[in-house]
Amino acid sequence: MGSQQIELILKDVTKTFPGGVVALQDVSMKLGGGEFVALLGENGAGKSTLMKILYGIYTPDKGSIILNDEVLSIRKPSDAIRKGIVMVSQSPQLIDKLTVAENLTLGLENVKPLGGFSTASKMIKEYSLKVGVKIKPEDKVWSLTYTQKQLVEIVRALMLGAKILILDEALTYLPIEERKKFYVFLQEFKRNGGAVVVITHKIPEALEVADRIVVLRRGRVSGELTRDEASLEKVRELMFAEAAKEITYEKLPGSVKGEKPVIKAKDLWVQGDFGVHAVKGVSIEVKEGEVAGIAGVVGNGQRELLEALIGLRRVDKGRITIDGLDVTNKGVGQVRKMGVGFIPDLPLRFGVSQDNNIMENIAVLFHRERFVIDWVEIQELTRDIIKTFKILTPSEFYPVKILSGGNLMKVVVGRELNYSRRALVAYNPTRALDEITAVQVRRIIKAKAKNERIAVLFASEDLDEVYQLSDTIYVMNSGKIHGPFDPETTLKEEIEKLMVM
């Protein structure tokens, strides 16, 4: 790290997207060395766009980036990296087939070509020890967990000589314990003169780690708070204005669950991505009108269980029935046809087709029976979803790739909720949504269970969400399931204990 003190200024940045969506309007922001800044805002507020401009992924229409009195011209990420600005995003950009050391050596201009491997190996060993996440340089990337991959990404950023580290939801999906280790490490980076910008939608965490909080609202800076000034209420007010009072974590009123089981799994054994069993003998039953939540630290088989239920993953042993019909290994098509909605992990990869417009994205799921599509009907449905979920888009005819990450997630959630006639299977149903939208989505899920008698099975890493939404709670740990528990009578501490035991 250079001894020079860093001072970065973003000045009057404006950015308009295809379709005329104004993502940023005259946004100015400062960042100093030794500072940890959290950038907050609701979905589509412009957080990612601002950081992507700083990192050279987008070019601003107007505005300048000034580093230590020098006006920078950043047109591509390599320009940014040369100035010590590096961004790590939520999805790892590593090459699966290569080893950790090989990945780290790629694209390093300032590492000697021959010494690259040994430097990389040394650094990854050092940081793996420092952060407390085990990685060997010769590990193939495909065999790593998400946490390990993110550590490799951050080490790569440091090897690139990062002085300003931007984390765009990079830590959001890590298990709490490991996330904490990363934060300890980032504090050290900061003490050595580095600057950190974190984008997250988890406000309490931002309050805990950041020295300063910058809040964006609808493409403008709505306020800045120092660590001492900031409180959950103040931040929420800056983020959502009056709407902030809609946020609640109170338990939503439950419904009377029926007697008829909709989703039923018996002694299920399912393999994970690496050929070992990720689900080990799980039995679970969700009845009509019931909302069942699976709590658990990420990577304990929840994803594999849900994917097996929907038909995306082969079942080695055991039975799945939906509405009494055996659908074990019958494929996704069969399960979908029965009216089961599904919110996948990595929704942007598995849940939308970016080059197609919202209507097409909806039609490809809804339109199952006839060969000719009734576009009038689909358009009505689309407009309805856009309105209900306040999706920011110029029209239903635009390719969804111009939408922000949060708005894309709304397309997925809105579509799947509408599609659920009998059941909804969801993995982190409110991931990437801001608090207000998240609460709204939970209310809609609950209402569907109550009024339309659908069965809901969801997994979430957010225990508050599990408690707010569930009629029944399960815990998944190392491929095994514990429960059912009644949220009214079971303490959070007990659930937490089961999650990590």
Added chain:
Amino acid sequence: MIRLIVLKRTRPLKYGRLTTVALALAAGILLYTLILAVIGVNPLLTFSIISASFISSGVVKDFIVLTVLGYALLVAFKGSLWNIGAEGQFYMGAVPVIYLTTIVFFTTGSVSIIQSVLVIAGSIILAILFGGLWGAIAGAIKAYAGVDEVPVTLILNYVAYYLVNILILGPFQGKYVYGYKRTDLIPEAYQLSIRVQLAPTGNPVIDGLLSYVRELIIFGWWVLALAMVVTAVWWFFNKTSLGLKVKVLGSNPDYLVTAGWDVRKVTIATFAISGGIVGLMSALYLLGYLLRLEYPIESQTAGYGYLAILVAWLSLLDIALVPVSAYIISSLTNAGISQSSAPEVKQALAQAGFAGAELSFRWIMIGSILLTYSVLRFLSDYEVRVIRE
């Protein structure tokens, strides 16, 4: 300091696609003229030959064939399935046509109108099935074995060439061909062209127009088929659920899986449709123009299957632009042919030591047009700004 920056347009450029095509065309022709001028061909001559070919009725036949084949490939390309096997699908489509017309129902005399219609219709339907099947084989290999479709379709082209060659040398060898390695001529009763005579008026403009009309009448059945293909392809992509699935397949197959569709089935169906349209054109081409197959088959057509790839690519997979790009490609191929047969050009090339390379030069022209086009097409999506700092 002045800098150039490239920005994604917030609104697509009006008429951007047409502008791009026009610019590419101009640049390619200019480059070609320049190269020939260096060798010693008068630029004015080159220009006049090229312009003449754009308004010559001689392009009508190639235009129709390339438009239909262009649509066939567009169907697959929209799904990001790179079917470069139109050549093979074309010749496989020819097999049942030759078998029905020159072997099973061969006749030297006249037949009832009902038999004519049935044989022609049967040939066309079987050609569609054969072409579709040949396409579906490539699709199935991709879907079930995971082999990339580009080498597969390419290899299947050669398999088709040699299969048909073997047939011509063996069971399809004609009885009335004096030992030539070719099939018999398709009997007149099964031919699909419309005969027409239009008396010249003496006025060059009217005669020019009349010659277009004449060609359009001669290939009247093709024009009808073309209209049907355009309508069907448009309907397929805008109204049907399979068409939508193909589009989603082209953008994100993972979502198609999550939505509960079998990507393998969609892949095979897409290839079958693509190959089926090629088969349709194959039947029409044989019944209406070629009338027989000859060994070696590779040299029988002007490489339509490969030219069609250029047509589909140049159209930017826009249904409305396929005819435009087909017209451009067919005009240019024809320009290349007239250019190479012009005595002045022959002489200039011979003097410069390029004797016999005449036809290769047209590929330079087509190549440079596509190259400039590929570079320029970003203009419709991006803008370049000059800023002073």
